[in-house]
Amino acid sequence: MENAPTQDAARALLAFWRAAGVDMDDAEAIFSAKAAPAPRAAAQNAPAREPFQIQPPAPRPKPKAKLQPADDAVNTAKALAAGATTIAALRAAVDNFNGCALKATARNTVFSDGVDGAPVLILGEAPGKDEDERGKPFVGRSGQMLDKMLAAIGLDRQSSVLISNTIYWRPPGNRDPTDGETLSCLPFVERLIELSQPKLLILTGKAAAQTVLKREDGVMRLRGRKLQYTREGITAPVNAMVMLHPAYLLRQPQQKRLAWADLLLAEAWLEELGVARKAHP
Numbered sequence: 001m002e003n004a005p006t007q008d009a010a011r012a013l014l015a016f017w018r019a020a021g022v023d024m025d026d027a028e029a030i031f032s033a034k035a036a037p038a039p040r041a042a043a044q045n046a047p048a049r050e051p052f053q054i055q056p057p058a059p060r061p062k063p064k065a066k067l068q069p070a071d072d073a074v075n076t077a078k079a080l081a082a083g084a085t086t087i088a089a090l091r092a093a094v095d096n097f098n099g100c101a102l103k104a105t106a107r108n109t110v111f112s113d114g115v116d117g118a119p120v121l122i123l124g125e126a127p128g129k130d131e132d133e134r135g136k137p138f139v140g141r142s143g144q145m146l147d148k149m150l151a152a153i154g155l156d157r158q159s160s161v162l163i164s165n166t167i168y169w170r171p172p173g174n175r176d177p178t179d180g181e182t183l184s185c186l187p188f189v190e191r192l193i194e195l196s197q198p199k200l201l202i203l204t205g206k207a208a209a210q211t212v213l214k215r216e217d218g219v220m221r222l223r224g225r226k227l228q229y230t231r232e233g234i235t236a237p238v239n240a241m242v243m244l245h246p247a248y249l250l251r252q253p254q255q256k257r258l259a260w261a262d263l264l265l266a267e268a269w270l271e272e273l274g275v276a277r278k279a280h281p
Contacts, residue, residue: 073099073184081191087116087162090191094168100184102169102177108135112164112192114157119275121198122146123189124245125207126167126177137163142246146204149246149259153267154277164192166211182211194234199273201229201238202266205245212240219244223262226269239273241266 076099084090095109103109110127113136122138130140138146146163147156155161166189167177189212193201203209206219212229215222222242229238243262249255270277 073180074187077184077187081187084191084195087112087192087195090188090195094188097188100167100169100181102167102171102181105172106169107132109168110135110137110165110170111168112162113137113139114162115159116162117196118160118162119199119273120155120161120202120270121193121196121200122161122163122202122204123208123212124163124165124204126165126174127170128174128247129170132170137165138246141250145246145249149263151278153263153270154279156278160275160277162196162198164189166208177207182207186211190231193229193238198238199275200266200270201240203240203242205248208245209242213242223258224265226265239269241269 077097080093080097081090084093091111094111097103106127110131124137127137128140128142130143131137137143150156150161157163167181167185168188171177171181193212201212203212209219209222210216213222213227219242223244225241227240227242229240241262243266244255244259249259267277
């Protein structure tokens with residue numbers, strides 16, 4: 001209930017100010033307005049509303065892991081290599097293998113030259129322009145130098161040497177092979193060593209040495225030493241040594257003295273192993 005004295009006092013004050021000439025229409029309108037009704041209290045028995053929730057989507061099943069193209073190529077190469085029981089069969093398997101991208105840009109598959117099962121197996125890196133055109137390893141200038149080096153210790157392609165590479169197709173522009181390209185060819189390389197069972201394995205250059213021996217040492221640290229090649233599946237270690245690549249000797253002829261020292265090591269080692277060689281001057 002409103003307080004009557006307070007209401008009367010307010011009306012008297014308004015009348016005073018109006019009599020004094022002050023416009024009091026707005027003040028009187030506010031004073032006379034009815035108070036807004038108070039909001040109704042919420043019903044005590046009304047049930048409380050639950051907050052709106054977004055249900056998270058159901059988790060999707062994880063897709064099965066798929067082999068990467070490189071892994072698939074390596075596994076295919078391993079299966080093909082394992083199925084080859086002769087060097088001729090391995091050569092055919094490499095020729096039919098499509099898991100290395102280099103094959104699409106190369107003219108020919110360059111697998112080997114020389115005598116299958118020869119006592120000396122020589123491995124280089126990858127074919128160059130001349131090798132790609134002719135389909136045989138080491139037939140360009142570096143190959144001619146290699147033939148002269150081998151002849152100096154009584155070896156040749158016709159009777160005592162099998163020559164191959166760790167890559168079977170020429171990289172465009174003679175660029176370095178990628179790790180994936182090297183890995184896709186490696187099962188064939190390892191199977192060639194296993195089938196050849198050479199008395200001596202000669203690795204020419206850094207790429208061949210590091211790929212086959214699985215070592216990070218440079219050529220200068222590996223050359224001039226008697227090494228061994230071992231891997232699972234080979235019953236006995238294979239005698240191995242590292243030499244400077246003939247292509248490097250063409251660029252650095254002052255290093256031929258080191259190559260000659262390596263040839264003398266190979267000659268002495270073959271003598272100990274009882275490998276027959278041609279007489280040489």
